[in-house]
Amino acid sequence: MTIPPAESAGPRLRVAPSPTGDPHVGTAYMSLFNLAFARQQGGRFILRIEDTDRARFREDSEEQVFDTLHWLGLTWDEGPDVGGPYAPYRQSERLDTYRPYVDRLLEQGDAYHCYCTPERLQEMRERQQRLKQPTGYDRLCHGKSREERARLDGFSDTPVVRMLVPTDVELRFTDLIRGDVNAPHPDDQVILKADGFPTYHLAVVVDDHEMGITHVVRGEEWISSTPKHLLLYRMLGLTPPAFAHMPLLRNEDKSKISKRKNPAARLTWFQEEGYLPEALVNFLALLAYPPMTETDGSDREVFTFGEFSDRFDWSKVNPVGPIFDMKKLQWLNGVYIRELEPGDFTARLLPFLEDGGVLSGAPSLGELGRLKDVAALIQTRIGTLLESVPLVAPFFVADDALVVAEDARAGLADNAGEVLDAALASLGPIDDAGRGVLGSESDWNGVVIEAALREAIVDGMGIKARFAFGPLRAAVSGARISPPLFESMEILGKHSTMTRLRRLRDSL
Template sequence: MEKKETRVRFAPSPTGLLHVGNARTALYNWLVARHTGGKFILRIEDTDVERSREEHETQLIEDLRWLGLSWDEGPEVGGPHGPYRQSERLEIYRSHTEQLLREGKAYRCFCTPEELEAERQKAIAEHRPQVYSGKCRALSPQDSEARAAAGAPFAVRLRIPEKPLRFHDIVRGEVAFPHETVSDPILVRSSGVPVYNYVVTIDDALMQITHVIRGDDHISNTPKQVAIYEAFGWPVPEFAHLSTILGSDRERLSKRHGATSIASFREMGILPEALVNYLALLGWGPEGGTRETFTAEELVHEFRLERVTASPAVFDFDKLHWLNRHYLKLADPARLLHLAWPYFEKSGWLPAQDHAEQQIGAWFAKLVALFLPSVDCLEQLPDKARFLFHLDVEAARTDPENTAILQTESAQRVLAAFAQRLRENAAPLTPEVFKSWMNSIKAETGAKGKDLFHPVRIALTGAHSGPEFDKLIPLMEEGSQCALPTHVASVRERVERFLSQ
């Protein structure tokens, strides 16, 4: 028997930014499709007209492409099962509703909101499940048709058979719901708008989805969807409900924990390969070993839904930063320069990237190489390099740790000796000359180690710790020669200014 092609889908609503939880769902679907040689479908669920926004859909598509999650069918790609926006499929839903009504598998419900609320309150008072009583189930087709023809508002409900609703969950095993807990769910509201559980089932069936992989907040929806599949005589797909992603306090991940949208991580300067690697590990692990770094190609090879855990995953920002540092080290330098430049341009320290002189580009490459090992993400680079463009001498002098160093007689002798050499030598300072000067100052003052280098570092950078001098000195000297929006002071300018205040 020929093996059926695996078809999976990611079906977001364009009502806000793409959250890491939904991005993980998209990633797992994509990995399953790529691992099996199947199809990954993108479907936009935009029937919530009041909240759906075109700009959210645009951002969603941009985020997925940034993550590298290309789709085989969907918006901008097309495919044989379109349209791929629910707002364009309303006629499909209408015709299927008529079919269910004709076959007696659904019925019109004329209960008013007040009647339904009264039922709910009675159930609460009697400590019963708050489910629909089935009051309109007994209406004859003739009565139902007559009331509808007379203009009475009605919803359409599915007639749930009196048997357990079962489905197989790859993550959680066999799951069953008693039919009484499901009641007769509404398929189409009295406004004529079809509900989520109805349209998503029709779409999944007609798009031949074989595996529905989504968050565990949809588990309670699944029995209703299984009943809809069965009402139409459609095969029920396999399900895989992914665990919730929690914050460090083990509460559901939200904005109060920090960045949660893909757009936010992108703006921070997290590389997409780092985020994809990290999202894959939120609830999944490879077979054997404790390996944690994977390229997208390696994830495709390794990924199995059977290895996804049902336990909630905790989002660890430190681990994401660790992975990002790993990928920053591996990234192509030219790509990093292109990605890092806008952060400095936004600060007003670099000109527009397209119009920058070659000299500035070469200098900036040295800057990025120097500071990159000390950042978690690219947005931190300007702060690390801030002293190059603006050194607050007063703040440097009044910092308690710096003050303790600068007030010593040794520090004052070292700075005076260093300034004297700068005044006596007009040539540009090189690392070799700097090293020679510091050796002679050591012999002249008797200062060594921290006592020798910390005062000079404070005068140049405002802090007693930082990058190596042999890389820092050229950066200052060459930067002072570049035509930058904000002047980078040379070593000589920095020391003179520091000593004059």
């Protein structure tokens, strides 16, 4: 039985993650290149969930796939959550679809039942390895009835189905990225498991055919499986799609990036760390694609998804596995942060400030006004949104609750007390008790503050400017590194500034 493929005016591409854990960054990487080509060509992009691995299935993983891809702006035209003409889009809901294809292969003699137990298969592999033979199924079950096979050792009453791979199968195929590719000879691959679920190899061929997929874009680790898939297309009388095998993302040691070795392999990690989705999309494109070449011959590394899609060309994809350069991503993220409109930047900070305990729920008008002022100070100073939390926190803590960090306190010079005394004297009159007397707040601004402090400490005490203000920074922010000092004092106001300077002075 052959079901005609879906019809579409343009190419149809898909991404098909497995819900077996936190979404992998490779899912976004593959989605990006699939979507770029689909949008350029006026085609369709499909999200399909390949959930036939029930042993590793995780219930919340599918929703995480939806959420993270939506966060990146990589939207699909058909899928489990939006429907489409070729639903269902979960493999576990398509089990009745695969059985007719299996039966046809069995009837044609292109597949057979295998009754070998896992123990027997393990012994077979170990023997092949000892004898330095190629590993692969030895076809003990091929051509035997259930009764004949049951008389032999290592029999399981619940069989799997294996495809019968001819010895003369064509191993070469044309790849959109790599040109002519040679792949190793496959053994008799299992296509239907004992539990009735299809393996990836059968399901992907059937689903891609029935959904009219015209281009299969996936990682290079699937190159060795492509001959199996092409053979299944041939056995079933189906037209195969075009193939493009993307280079694998690699760690700095050139190993395959994995969630076990690198937290950046987990797509949700980028959200948690405060990377902008548009920066991550740009970065993922650059991993396997060159910068944009302008008319003057110059290269541009910062570009939008629309620009990437408009100029996309498979021949420009670099087949060499790229190193996942976090420094490059940090730089690129900083570029995008600095380009945000002030209101947008402030809004993007809010979830991190709430999670970090800086703000409790939605900010009041007063808090929002202060946050906007602080955001303007730090926008050019952070590489991720998460880095804003320690910089913003001192502006929203009570003066008597501010803690001066140990490294900030340890870095104070012997003359810190004298510097603080000079600052307190220069910023306001001193009463009989030696406390700062509040003056008018109207002339309290960064320019006035800086002029007064430079006159008192740099000029008056002869301390070089780069060493002069460390005690003040520690007192005001509680840290060695903070937003610009004088502007920070202006935002805090004279009362808080003087109180914090006095608290540190009293503690020395």
